[in-house]
Amino acid sequence: MGHLLANTEDPIEEAGSSQTAGVLVFVLRYEDLRAADSGVLPPLTQDGDGFEIGRAPEVRPPAFEETRFLLPDRFVSRLHARVVRRGGRDLLEDAGSRLGTFVRGERIHAPVPLADGDLVEIGQSLFVYRIVDATSAVRMIRGGLTFGPTRSLCPEIMRLALDLGQLARTVEPILLLAETGAGKEIAARYVHEKSGRAGPFVAIDCGAIPEHLVEGELFGHRRGAFSGAHEERKGRIRSAEGGTVFLDEIGNLPGSAQASLLRAIQEREVTPVGADQGQKVDVRWIAATNADVFSETSGFRADLRARLAGYVAELPPLRERREDLGFLVAHLLGRAGAERASITPTAARALFGGDLPGNVRELERALGTAVVLMGDGPIDLPHLSALRARTAREKKAPSVEPPVPEASDEERRNKKRPPKETIEAALFRSKGSQGEAARQLGVHERQLARWMDALGIPRLRKGSAGG
Numbered sequence: 001m002g003h004l005l006a007n008t009e010d011p012i013e014e015a016g017s018s019q020t021a022g023v024l025v026f027v028l029r030y031e032d033l034r035a036a037d038s039g040v041l042p043p044l045t046q047d048g049d050g051f052e053i054g055r056a057p058e059v060r061p062p063a064f065e066e067t068r069f070l071l072p073d074r075f076v077s078r079l080h081a082r083v084v085r086r087g088g089r090d091l092l093e094d095a096g097s098r099l100g101t102f103v104r105g106e107r108i109h110a111p112v113p114l115a116d117g118d119l120v121e122i123g124q125s126l127f128v129y130r131i132v133d134a135t136s137a138v139r140m141i142r143g144g145l146t147f148g149p150t151r152s153l154c155p156e157i158m159r160l161a162l163d164l165g166q167l168a169r170t171v172e173p174i175l176l177l178a179e180t181g182a183g184k185e186i187a188a189r190y191v192h193e194k195s196g197r198a199g200p201f202v203a204i205d206c207g208a209i210p211e212h213l214v215e216g217e218l219f220g221h222r223r224g225a226f227s228g229a230h231e232e233r234k235g236r237i238r239s240a241e242g243g244t245v246f247l248d249e250i251g252n253l254p255g256s257a258q259a260s261l262l263r264a265i266q267e268r269e270v271t272p273v274g275a276d277q278g279q280k281v282d283v284r285w286i287a288a289t290n291a292d293v294f295s296e297t298s299g300f301r302a303d304l305r306a307r308l309a310g311y312v313a314e315l316p317p318l319r320e321r322r323e324d325l326g327f328l329v330a331h332l333l334g335r336a337g338a339e340r341a342s343i344t345p346t347a348a349r350a351l352f353g354g355d356l357p358g359n360v361r362e363l364e365r366a367l368g369t370a371v372v373l374m375g376d377g378p379i380d381l382p383h384l385s386a387l388r389a390r391t392a393r394e395k396k397a398p399s400v401e402p403p404v405p406e407a408s409d410e411e412r413r414n415k416k417r418p419p420k421e422t423i424e425a426a427l428f429r430s431k432g433s434q435g436e437a438a439r440q441l442g443v444h445e446r447q448l449a450r451w452m453d454a455l456g457i458p459r460l461r462k463g464s465a466g467g
């Protein structure tokens, strides 16, 4: 095993910041989704460098020890997998583990070069491999950055958080582009919180207000401005005085309101419906939309688009930032009221390995329902029916049988006998080879023979193929 840069402060800064690095991110463990113990394994810089992944001898947070990343996961073998740098690429190989190593849902039988975004499953622990620039790698190793209610290990989000943090103190309008549910409002609130502005954060969903009410709603109206206007109304924009206006789904704003909004931004004043004079207003503008509706051909006023796009921030969809799933899942489960939660490998593959078109909101809904349905057991596929797709069959579930956990160290020491079914399952899987079954159960063959006698399981000849 080559040189490992596990404990260096800035492992790749020496290599120059223009370099890229491959980092393996430990995302979450299926057995404890609330642990939020994600972490980043240091990048390998030289050919021949490498590290191993194996089971931690006791329950404790996942950690690097010398050349091994130790996971408190019963389904991980003592020495499970290895990552080695060869020919400028990181190769993942199974180290003879009992339950196998999976890349993109397929069990690997030879060293596999890892590619950006690859999902890796080791035991019941999920990893994501990312190829990132040197600065991002250092930030990731240091634990990522806080973005809204959670931490992020995603290079694109970290970059965005830093930019938004710096822009927050200015009054530069910000335009957020992202798919639905990807966290546009979270980003807008983040800017508001960092802005130090004393006024409120006012979110306006431009797509949810009936067209004939939009102007009154946004800019307010004078008393008697139209029938039914019995009282003067301030409007949403002026109610954000000294704070931030967040215009969500700006692409849905009707044409006439677009013209008034342009004036409001340019002149820093709004004219209530029925008024002949504008009123000064001090607000910070943040607009958000799905990128498609804000394109050149969308019919949206180009001058307003230019005004709003002081800084354009693109939020990556969740499927491109799976390294954040650990923090997000732990947070969303907490919000859904789950103190503890686990998930079956099949359900995990469907949920975390799918496309997640509805992004964080879809994840939130899926977990919220699952928490209600799961009872005392793990989250399983039927609890995720709202996802309406991505079943185990589609995803070609890598393991058919539920895996049997490795014997814990305590069980080994005390030679505690596992249940009969566990022993029979191990014998079945090892095709009757007692030696192999004993290895799987983590005990000596003689111990297995004693257990078999005690449980009345007939002994088999060494290596014979059971049927």
Ligand SMILES: Nc1ncnc2c1ncn2[C@@H]1O[C@H](COP(=O)(O)OP(=O)(O)OP(=O)(O)O)[C@@H](O)[C@H]1O
Residues within 6 Å of the ligand: 147, 148, 149, 150, 178, 179, 180, 181, 182, 183, 184, 185, 186, 187, 248, 328, 331, 360, 361, 364
């Ligand atoms: N980084 C995050 N940490 C925790 N929760 C998040 C994060 N990003 C998004 N969420 C949650 O996901 C849901 C959707 O987020 P948000 O409303 O910000 O998305 P959006 O892009 O504005 O959605 P829409 O396109 O529907 O307006 C919210 O409940 C939000 O709390």
